[in-house]
Amino acid sequence: MSLFEDTYKTIASPSEGIYKDKGSKFIAYAYPLRSEDQIKERVAALKSEHPKARHHCWAYRLTPDRSVYRINDDGEPSGTAGRPILNTLLSYDLTNILVVVVRYFGGTLLGVPGLIHAYKTATQEALTAAEVVELTVNDIYRVSFGYEQMNDVMRIVKDEGIGVLKQEFDNQCILELEIRQQQVNRALGRLQQVTGAEVKYVGTQ
Numbered sequence: 233m234s235l236f237e238d239t240y241k242t243i244a245s246p247s248e249g250i251y252k253d254k255g256s257k258f259i260a261y262a263y264p265l266r267s268e269d270q271i272k273e274r275v276a277a278l279k280s281e282h283p284k285a286r287h288h289c290w291a292y293r294l295t296p297d298r299s300v301y302r303i304n305d306d307g308e309p310s311g312t313a314g315r316p317i318l319n320t321l322l323s324y325d326l327t328n329i330l331v332v333v334v335r336y337f338g339g340t341l342l343g344v345p346g347l348i349h350a351y352k353t354a355t356q357e358a359l360t361a362a363e364v365v366e367l368t369v370n371d372i373y374r375v376s377f378g379y380e381q382m383n384d385v386m387r388i389v390k391d392e393g394i395g396v397l398k399q400e401f402d403n404q405c406i407l408e409l410e411i412r413q414q415q416v417n418r419a420l421g422r423l424q425q426v427t428g429a430e431v432k433y434v435g436t437q
Contacts, residue, residue, distance in 0.1 A: 242329055243329055249357025250354065265329055282334045289304060379403055413436075
């Protein structure tokens with residue numbers, strides 16, 4: 233990811249799509265994803281919702297630089313389910329997303345090209361129904377400062393349009409701030425000029 237590419241595309245909320253071929257039904261569920269911890273829960277929920285389905289195949293992409301991904305064919309011939317789902321995510325340039333396609337077998341084999349087409353099309357249907365949003369890559373910082381510096385710090389937060397994730401105001405105040413990567417150097421430079429303010433990097437999201 234280049235220094236200036238600090239945005240990525242994902243979906244705003246869950247969506248669904250459906251594709252049918254020769255009696256088989258492919259229902260695609262797309263979910264915005266924050267971490268791999270959510271995947272087991274999503275797949276398990278769909279398995280209990282569709283206990284008679286033959287397969288629950290999926291693919292996901294994670295992280296703003298789109299470097300983390302995984303596929304699962306769940307018993308379908310290798311390369312016919314998870315891979316076409318992932319390839320569709322690639323062509324839409326989406327990340328932080330999970331797509332699970334639930335298949336009900338209709339009694340007629342579709343063959344490898346038929347399966348690839350079915351999983352791809354069901355995924356496309358779900359993504360077409362979704363609202364695609366562009367988000368910024370943000371770094372999280374914790375800023376601690378004395379109560380008397382409150383006005384100075386809050387002015388910088390307001391001027392820079394910085395998001396506040398958590399705040400604790402006492403004699404010693406703590407703010408957890410979400411700063412777009414493009415803004416980090418300027419915003420940190422200003423915060424570090426506040427007398428007694430301590431700035432600590434927490435992570436990126």
